[in-house]
Amino acid sequence: MRKSIMTIWIAALVLAFVLSGCAPQTLPPQEEGTVAAVTTGIASVNKHGSVILDVTPQEMTALGYEPADLVQVELGATSLTLPIGTAYSDVDSGDGLVYFKIKTTGESQVVLALNMGDFVSTYGIAETETVDQDPGYAVRWAQGYSASTPVRISMAQKQGYAQGYQLHRLGKARTNDPADYPDLDYREYANFREVLSGGMGAGALYRSSSPVNPALGRNEQADRALGECGVAVVLNMADSESVLSAYPGYDDTRYALCDVLALDMGMDFATDDFRAKWATALRYMATHEGPYLLHCKEGKDRTGFGIGVLSSLMGATTDEIVADYMLTYYNYYGIGTDSEQYLAIAQSNLLHSLARSYGVPSMQGQDLPALATAYIRTLGLTDEEIAALKANLSRDYVPSAE
Numbered sequence: 007m008r009k010s011i012m013t014i015w016i017a018a019l020v021l022a023f024v025l026s027g028c029a030p031q032t033l034p035p036q037e038e039g040t041v042a043a044v045t046t047g048i049a050s051v052n053k054h055g056s057v058i059l060d061v062t063p064q065e066m067t068a069l070g071y072e073p074a075d076l077v078q079v080e081l082g083a084t085s086l087t088l089p090i091g092t093a094y095s096d097v098d099s100g101d102g103l104v105y106f107k108i109k110t111t112g113e114s115q116v117v118l119a120l121n122m123g124d125f126v127s128t129y130g131i132a133e134t135e136t137v138d139q140d141p142g143y144a145v146r147w148a149q150g151y152s153a154s155t156p157v158r159i160s161m162a163q164k165q166g167y168a169q170g171y172q173l174h175r176l177g178k179a180r181t182n183d184p185a186d187y188p189d190l191d192y193r194e195y196a197n198f199r200e201v202l203s204g205g206m207g208a209g210a211l212y213r214s215s216s217p218v219n220p221a222l223g224r225n226e227q228a229d230r231a232l233g234e235c236g237v238a239v240v241l242n243m244a245d246s247e248s249v250l251s252a253y254p255g256y257d258d259t260r261y262a263l264c265d266v267l268a269l270d271m272g273m274d275f276a277t278d279d280f281r282a283k284w285a286t287a288l289r290y291m292a293t294h295e296g297p298y299l300l301h302c303k304e305g306k307d308r309t310g311f312g313i314g315v316l317s318s319l320m321g322a323t324t325d326e327i328v329a330d331y332m333l334t335y336y337n338y339y340g341i342g343t344d345s346e347q348y349l350a351i352a353q354s355n356l357l358h359s360l361a362r363s364y365g366v367p368s369m370q371g372q373d374l375p376a377l378a379t380a381y382i383r384t385l386g387l388t389d390e391e392i393a394a395l396k397a398n399l400s401r402d403y404v405p406s407a408e
Contacts, residue, residue, distance in 0.1 A: 041070040043160035048153055049115075053143040054273045055124030055134050056105075057081070059116045059157055063106035066116060071159075076166035077104055079118065080158040082151045084129050089167035094121040094307075096174045098354040100362065102128075104159065118157075122307055122359055124274040136270070136279070142246055173350050176339040182223030190337060196227035197305045197337045200235070201313055203330055204322035209404030210296050212237060213313050215305040216244065217261045218253045222304065225253075233260035236403070237299045239267070241287045243309060244302040246270040265294060271302075275311055275363055284312070285385035292387075292395040297403045306334045307355070314360050318378035319392075320399055324369045327360075328352045 047060040071077065071090060079086045089096065091103045102125060105117040118125050126132040132147045147153070187195050198214040212235055217228035232240075240261065242250060247268045256262055267290050269283045291298055300316075302308040310331050317327050332352055335341040341348060357369045364377040382392055 041161040041164070043158055044069065044071075045156055045158045046116075047156060051126055051132060051134065051145045051153075053134055053141070054119075055126045055128075055132075056120070057118040057125055057131075057157075059118065061116050063108055063114050063116055066106070066159075071161070073106060074165050074168045074171035075161060076163040078158075078160045078162045079104065080160075081118070081129075081131065082155045084131060086129070087162050088118075089171065091167075091171065091174075093174075093176060094119060095176070095351065095355055096171060097121050099123075099356075099358040120274070122273055122275065122311075122355065124272060124277060127274070127277070134272075142248065142270070173347065174354060175347060176335070176341060176351075178340045180338045184223075184227075187337075192227040193231045194337050196224040196231060197334055198228050198231040199330075199333065201317060201330060203317045203326035204320035205400050206317070206320050206322075207296075207400045208402040209235065210298065210399050210401060211313075211316065212297065212299045213305055213309050214299060214301045216242075216301055216303050217299075218250065218256055218259060219245070219303055220254065228301075229259050229261050232264070232299055235297060237264055237297050239291070239294050239296055240264045240299045240301070241290065241312075242266060242268050242301060243271045243283075243287070243312065244269075264299075271308055273307060275359055281385055285387060287312070288382060288385065288387060288395055289391060291398060292391045295398060296401070298399075304334070304338070306338070310334065310356050311359050311363075314356055315363075315378055315381065316399065318360070318374040319382065319396060321375050324357070324372075324374070327369075327374075328357070331356045 044061060044066060049058045049060045051057055073090050073092050073096070075090045076087055077090060079088050086102060088102050088104050090106060091097060092106050092108060094103070094105065097103045099122040100120065102118070102120050105119045107115040107117050120128055124134070126134070126145075130148055131151050132145050134143045134145055136142065137144045145153075184192075184195050193199065196215055198212065200209065201211040201213055212232065214228045214232065215222055215224045217225050217232055219225055245268050249270075250256065250266070250268045267287060269287055271280055271283045274280055300309055300312050313330065314327050317330065328349075332341070332348060335351060341351065361367065361369050364372070364381050366372055366377065379392060383389075387395075
């Protein structure tokens with residue numbers, strides 16, 4: 007079986023360290039028969055509340071740390087046992103990990119993160135606040151913490167997360183080259199599709215990766231698709247207005263001709279900031295006719311949650327919501343319905359997030375329209391606004407095929 011690009015790249019780096027005979031200069035040497043503890047610093051905190059450390063995955067790998075290890079992380083008074091992973095989705099929604107963020111270009115990072123959450127606020131380390139000055143957010147440290155607080159990582163159990171890691175593992179590594187996806191058309195490559203579940207109207211709602219952010223190499227395909235589908239209103243969950251307008255060639259896109267609401271939303275669905283911005287998006291849809299496009303960066307996490315709520319509201323079944331959500335994992339990673347990870351991924355990410363937001367232990371056997379309606383009410387929308395939202399989503403924006 008062909009190894010993933012990520013696996014080969016990590017192995018090559020480890021081999022390079024071994025052959026060169028040198029250990030990372032910033033870290034203590036590995037003790038015989040043990041994995042040495044790593045003491046490092048905080049490089050930055052990103053807008054999603056994840057902590058980027060002053061150490062690289064390559065340095066930690068050379069010392070004996072690898073994905074599926076359980077490690078003890080000590081950051082000031084905070085002490086956590088976390089697994090090492092290479093994707094946010096290597097743990098359940100709301101759980102933490104030490105993320106080896108391996109980049110094929112540029113500097114790779116070690117990140118303390120939460121899948122679908124804000125690491126620093128969850129553990130009482132800091133809060134991120136939106137500000138007008140660059141980079142658009144500020145970090146407010148809790149008492150006893152600062153940007154100079156050291157971080158110590160030590161081995162808790164070698165491969166102690168092996169079973170959970172394999173359960174969450176994705177298929178092939180995602181790349182940004184269309185040639186690596188010969189079985190996908192340009193819309194599938196862009197993760198662009200119409201949402202058809204429940205009582206959704208024809209051509210009413212679409213989801214996608216970003217049609218303007220070039221980071222994934224899919225923006226041109228997504229922009230072409232939204233133009234062909236006549237999208238009128240775009241709900242951008244990822245970007246602020248300043249970031250959005252600064253993308254190269256933005257003014258020349260079909261996207262720029264749409265009515266765009268830049269929401270700049272975080273990854274934690276439970277925060278007041280996320281809930282307030284999500285309420286703004288839903289009210290916007292209730293007062294503006296479609297067709298609508300909902301997207302973030304990949305069109306996976308924030309978009310997946312948003313589409314899950316809207317599909318629930320419109321009467322979709324749990325199976326329909328899962329089937330639509332998991333198309334993203336097929337488009338990016340080749341994970342189909344025959345994969346052992348198919349249901350595990352859906353359960354640990356989307357279904358877990360929806361159940362948590364709806365206040366129920368499980369999504370199975372639930373009255374989803376009632377749950378979604380009750381949840382949207384908690385955001386502050388009135389029954390009249392919810393009715394208007396449903397009316398706009400149930401409308402046919404394209405002629406019936408019959």
